[in-house]
Amino acid sequence: MGKNSVSMNFDGFDGLLDQLDKLAGDEGLKRAVSGGMKQAKAITDEGIKKAMRKSNLPAKGKYSTGKSLSAVKAQTDIKWNGDVAELEVGFNRKISLTPVFLMYGSPRYAPVKGLKKALKFGQKQKNSVNEAVQKVVQRMINGGS
Amino acid sequence: MEDLLIETLGKLGYPVMLQGSLLPEQPYPEHFFTFWNNASDSESFYDNHETSVIYNYDVNFYSTNPEWVYIKLREAKNLLRKAGFIVSGYGYSVTSDEQTHDGRGIEVKYLKNGGN
Numbered sequence: 001m002g003k004n005s006v007s008m009n010f011d012g013f014d015g016l017l018d019q020l021d022k023l024a025g026d027e028g029l030k031r032a033v034s035g036g037m038k039q040a041k042a043i044t045d046e047g048i049k050k051a052m053r054k055s056n057l058p059a060k061g062k063y064s065t066g067k068s069l070s071a072v073k074a075q076t077d078i079k080w081n082g083d084v085a086e087l088e089v090g091f092n093r094k095i096s097l098t099p100v101f102l103m104y105g106s107p108r109y110a111p112v113k114g115l116k117k118a119l120k121f122g123q124k125q126k127n128s129v130n131e132a133v134q135k136v137v138q139r140m141i142n143g144g145s
Numbered sequence: 146m147e148d149l150l151i152e153t154l155g156k157l158g159y160p161v162m163l164q165g166s167l168l169p170e171q172p173y174p175e176h177f178f179t180f181w182n183n184a185s186d187s188e189s190f191y192d193n194h195e196t197s198v199i200y201n202y203d204v205n206f207y208s209t210n211p212e213w214v215y216i217k218l219r220e221a222k223n224l225l226r227k228a229g230f231i232v233s234g235y236g237y238s239v240t241s242d243e244q245t246h247d248g249r250g251i252e253v254k255y256l257k258n259g260g261n
Contacts, residue, residue: 101240104203104250107179108242110165111203116183 034078036133047118071095176208205250214249
């Protein structure tokens with residue numbers, strides 16, 4: 001498992017899971033977690049796009065070809081390994097190494113503001129996953145899908 | 146907090162500069178450190194007052210000697226930890242503008258109690 005792992009924890013989480021388990025079983029739980037993770041990836045992708053806007057890039061994006069943005073991992077299928085769900089986020093370094101340069105900067109170029117933070121799975125992202133899962137779980141309990 | 150970071154890194158005897166501060170026409174020194182402050186977020190509050198702050202930095206070492214980017218960064222890690230910084234892991238490769246130089250970076254944190 002990658003280092004950006006998340007554990008679910010919010011008020012009433014256990015109760016919600018019990019309810020969902022009774023209603024939809026293991027598959028329901030997996031659907032809820034998958035939905036939350038996809039929303040979290042969307043939040044991360046949005047943060048990357050915001051940080052990579054031309055006005056935020058070196059030379060105001062004069063030399064930007066868009067290759068870095070095309071290197072944002074597009075996969076949205078969740079891989080389940082037992083109880084562990086995995087979804088890749090960030091950049092595919094096989095397509096472009098430029099994001100590394102943009103994220104950490106160089107002696108002649110300052111790092112791109114907000115890019116590292118967008119990729120970092122910090123408390124904000126963890127809270128986003130928790131909130132997203134909570135919404136999905138409640139929607140499923142209320143009869144949605 | 147930058148004062149302590151610069152002072153600590155400076156003990157290794159190489160220039161310490163802000164990431165991105167070297168002008169395009171300025172040559173790279175043979176070996177040098179750079180740093181960048183990623184964040185200085187509040188960590189705790191009491192009675193509506195900030196009681197602690199976590200400073201987060203990238204520290205990078207660039208060198209014409211590819212072996213030194215590992216060795217000197219490890220030395221820097223030891224010094225920083227002695228000075229009270231939180232440094233975990235052994236870093237990652239960072240890109241250099243010059244083909245003559247390699248670079249390696251590490252994330253460094255400092256928990257300052259008492260707020261700003």
